[in-house]
Amino acid sequence: MSRNDLRARDLVRRYGGLTAVENVSMDVPRGQITGLIGPNGAGKSTLFSLLTGVEQPDGGKVLLGQRDITRMSPDARSRRGLVQTFQVPSLFPSLTVGDNLLVAAENRRRDYAGGLLGLKARGRASALAVVDEVLDSLELADIRGAVAGTLPTGALRLVEFARALCARPDVLLLDEPASGLDAAETDRFSALVRRIADDGVAILLVDHDVDLVFAVVDQVYAMVGGRVVAEGAPDVVRNDPTVRSVYLAQGPLASKSTSAPPPGGVSPPNGVSPPLPQPAFPAAR
Ligand SMILES: Nc1ncnc2c1ncn2[C@@H]1O[C@H](COP(=O)(O)OP(=O)(O)OP(=O)(O)O)[C@@H](O)[C@H]1O
Ligand SMILES: [Mg+2]
Numbered sequence: 001m002s003r004n005d006l007r008a009r010d011l012v013r014r015y016g017g018l019t020a021v022e023n024v025s026m027d028v029p030r031g032q033i034t035g036l037i038g039p040n041g042a043g044k045s046t047l048f049s050l051l052t053g054v055e056q057p058d059g060g061k062v063l064l065g066q067r068d069i070t071r072m073s074p075d076a077r078s079r080r081g082l083v084q085t086f087q088v089p090s091l092f093p094s095l096t097v098g099d100n101l102l103v104a105a106e107n108r109r110r111d112y113a114g115g116l117l118g119l120k121a122r123g124r125a126s127a128l129a130v131v132d133e134v135l136d137s138l139e140l141a142d143i144r145g146a147v148a149g150t151l152p153t154g155a156l157r158l159v160e161f162a163r164a165l166c167a168r169p170d171v172l173l174l175d176e177p178a179s180g181l182d183a184a185e186t187d188r189f190s191a192l193v194r195r196i197a198d199d200g201v202a203i204l205l206v207d208h209d210v211d212l213v214f215a216v217v218d219q220v221y222a223m224v225g226g227r228v229v230a231e232g233a234p235d236v237v238r239n240d241p242t243v244r245s246v247y248l249a250q251g252p253l254a255s256k257s258t259s260a261p262p263p264g265g266v267s268p269p270n271g272v273s274p275p276l277p278q279p280a281f282p283a284a285r
Contacts, residue, residue, distance in 0.1 A: 004065035012059035020046040022226040035217035042223040081170035089160035093149030104166040153180040
């Protein structure tokens with residue numbers, strides 16, 4: 001099966017005088033989980049929006065496989081296999097779980113089944129087969145008939161993840177996918193993400209929960225003040241002096257604060273702040 005990698009080259013995004021993303025290049029290869037960490041205001045969400053097409057860059061390129069998708073709309077990207085999950089699950093609340101997934105499965109099909117005689121019916125049958133497969137593999141078959149709007153957070157997040165899988169992604173962009181999950185749900189979720197990557201999907205995981213990121217990713221990028229300050233294997237990034245100093249200044253990034261950051265992000269410690277304990281990074285995998 002041939003799948004596409006996602007690459008960003010020299011991306012720049014400015015808001016007035018503030019450069020939220022400054023010459024960021026990133027590789028999100030197939031079959032791997034790539035993490036993106038950084039303190040509040042580092043530029044993670046802005047970069048994510050440039051990759052999904054929600055925002056347009058002031059410079060640089062986004063490539064899906066060999067194709068330049070920099071100016072492509074989010075919908076067009078998702079039909080070509082670049083699929084995202086949303087922090088607030090993007091489900092139709094009045095539809096059942098099964099129907100929500102069917103909509104996602106059929107949207108991807110439209111691209112190549114549309115219009116051709118006979119293919120439409122087969123397209124629907126095949127979309128239903130995809131929904132069956134995803135529901136089974138995520139062990140969600142028992143809530144297929146549940147109305148999405150009535151589900152608790154943990155189940156909603158899994159259904160949102162299922163929705164993304166039904167679009168048969170080459171690249172899956174996950175924005176804070178584990179927020180609101182309890183420890184058991186987070187473990188289940190991490191195992192699922194690993195299985196999807198093992199199937200050959202390229203995954204980008206953006207999360208405040210740095211313990212989760214370090215525990216599950218193959219490689220990680222750390223951003224501060226709009227720039228990538230460290231990249232590589234989790235062990236390398238975890239021990240990077242700039243990353244450590246930011247963590248010491250802030251305390252562990254596990255806090256899910258969404259408060260507005262100072263312009264330009266967080267500065268390294270200046271010796272004035274009181275000493276904080278070393279962040280408790282998990283042991284390497
Ligand atoms: N629409 C916007 N208009 C103006 N400034 C913005 C806009 N979006 C983001 N910014 C600024 O760009 C910088 C990067 O913000 P961004 O939301 O990308 O950071 P983040 O790493 O996702 O932070 P958080 O961890 O808090 O989610 C911040 O200084 C932010 O205030
Ligand atoms: Mg953000």
